[in-house]
Amino acid sequence: MKPAKHQYTILKQICNHIPAHLVPKLSRSFGVDKKARSFSP
Numbered sequence: 774m775k776p777a778k779h780q781y782t783i784l785k786q787i788c789n790h791i792p793a794h795l796v797p798k799l800s801r802s803f804g805v806d807k808k809a810r811s812f813s814p
Contacts, residue, residue, distance in 0.1 A: 781789075800806045 797806075800809075
């Protein structure tokens with residue numbers, strides 16, 4: 774008996790618990806958005 778493969782990795786499952794609006798808000802408050810060069814937070 775082999776265990777079934779899961780569709781999501783553990784990292785993906787953790788990221789699903791983070792609200793989408795929280796990342797841009799935190800990046801602006803800590804100034805990360807001004808330091809990023811190649812992608813937006």
